[in-house]
Amino acid sequence: MKQKDMRTLIISTVLCGVLFGIAVVINKLSGGNADTYIPLYVIAAILNAVLNLGLSSNIVMANGAKKLVALGKWIMPITGLAYLIPQIYLLLFPAQSIMETFVYIFLGIIFIISGNYFPKNHINPYIGLKFPWLFHDEEGWYKTHKLGSYTWVLSGAAMILHPLHNLAYVTVPLIILLAGVVPFIYSLILYLQKKTN
Incomplete structure (x- = not known):
């Protein structure tokens, strides 16, 4: 694995952990049961590693559209952010969904x-x-x-x-x-x- 791909793997995994950690805190503040989401966060971090390793293979790098491959490598942190925004919104405006x-x-x-x-x-x-x-x-x-x-x-x-x-x-x-x-x-x-x- 190239150094650039390894850096992307590490940064995206850490970012997943940070985002999902914030999501747990927000969930507890809003009175939710954050413990039920912990396995999802672990699965997301594992999926992030699998996606980054798979998308860093030579065949994907040679044949895949570069920006689509890059999107695939960052999809789990993007998903984590997408999950976090509604949680913040629901914490601020609990009556709405x-x-x-x-x-x-x-x-x-x-x-x-x-x-x-x-x-x-x-x-x-x-x-x-x-x-x-x-x-x-x-x-x-x-x-x-x-x-x-x-x-x-x-x-x-x-x-x-x-x-x-x-x-x-x-x-x-x-x-x-x-x-x-x-x-x-x-x-x-x-x-x-x-x-x-």
């Missing part, structure tokens, strides 16, 4: 950022749409990820707009359709066309 709103907005932003970098992704088993038939079809990989970039940005926008209308029976199926079903069907059609030709 913004957790669901914040989660939808946070996930929407992640989907938009990820979708933006999909077309720059080379074939790899770690980052991107991992349909098995795409790993041996470079043209299909790029076409599917180009379409996926649009559908993921649209699904991210749908997530961000969800709290404005709160129609989960519309938003959730739309997000699933855009983020998973449409790229899946498109890639399968490309694969079957290539196989018949």
Whole structure:
């Protein structure tokens, strides 16, 4: 592992610990049961280490879009911060609940950022749409990820707009359709066309 990657691993893990420590304190101040969250914090730190080690491998560094790989290495501290903000808000304004709103907005932003970098992704088993038939079809990989970039940005926008209308029976199926079903069907059609030709 390169020195830069090791530094990112250490800093992001320490940051996870600090953020989740603050979250425990805020939870206790608000009268919550912080002990139930401790295993989640440990799991998050372990996931951070696994993500950083996996994303530092040569195949990912060579084939993955650089900014998408960097986002993956910092996703656990970003998630910790995203969890902390609503906790602070609920401590200051206990009568209101913004957790669901914040989660939808946070996930929407992640989907938009990820979708933006999909077309720059080379074939790899770690980052991107991992349909098995795409790993041996470079043209299909790029076409599917180009379409996926649009559908993921649209699904991210749908997530961000969800709290404005709160129609989960519309938003959730739309997000699933855009983020998973449409790229899946498109890639399968490309694969079957290539196989018949």
